[in-house]
Amino acid sequence: MAHGVRKGCVLSPVLFAAVLESAMRTWRAQVGDVGWDIVPSAQRLCELRFADDILLLARSAAEVAQMLDALVVELATAGLVLNPGKTMVLTTVAGPPPQLQTPAGLTLRVLPPEEAHKWLGRKLCFSPEHRTMEETTMRIRAGMGAFWARSSLFCHRGAPVSLRMRLFHATVTQIVCYAAGTKALPTAEARALDASYRKCLRKMAGLPAACDWRRPWHQILHDANARAELLAQTAGVRAWSDECAARMWRRAGKVARMPADRWARALLDWDPSAGLRRRNGHWVAPAGRAALLREAPCLARRAGRPHLKWQDAISLFWAVLGEQQRWQDVACDVTRWEQLEPLFLTSRHRN
16 A cells, blocks of 8 residues: 555545454464453453454463563554553552563553543443442543533523423433443442432422422422422433433343354353352362462452342342243343333332
């Protein structure tokens, strides 16, 4: 190719994707047996890509160093350059070193598990204590920022409140609930979402004209919340926590209907802990898991109550429902799955 393309040409992303795909295929053949064995007798999961944003998945620091050195060589062959300043290393290891240096001399910053890094609009954090709260806090801030930036529209008394609330749902709610179907929603985060949601509703609905200001403030606030939520229900607007739960329910149905060889579908049946437990200061694994334990001892189950997983809310609802079939099998029936969605949302409030 002797000439490039003009700025804004539609061929530019197509050519870039083709060149990057060729380089990544060669890189994958060179690195060999790296990444995570999700599907038996299938290719390991070692990288996720969206355009030029690449996420490498490794089981140890030595493995990620090997993958990075090979990737730099293959990208250079294709005329591409890896930017070390924009490349971060996330780890689950407690107290990691501040930097990772590869054998080829590439130096990258290592983020502690409690720190988060933004990737494709999401906050990635490998600490179970901060994993979901980082993302929820970022979404609330983004949503509230969008609300106050357009508050003159949302709070305009000349427009019907139902119309303003539908506009609120079409704009602010979409920002807050972006990709909500892919993450678990603990109770504390659901309360934080709904508290911010009610604050926006009160601003749009306002207080009733006959409000008795001599009453205690918490009673006035309770009545204002009830009035605003009633107006929102009339307009067909759901609370942010309910919207997140509904999106998770639909996402679960979509994943369950995927072919068995898709990564998202295979992860439903994958057990990353592999049954590993710590006993008397030693990592204990079932037969056949010793090699995995030596490679990645961080997979062992930690002491204490297990953290909330993505499908725990659906599994709990399924146990209460008393269905004989697995929810993954029932989800293949689209009509039946859609009929169960209101029951799932109602059960969240009961629990």
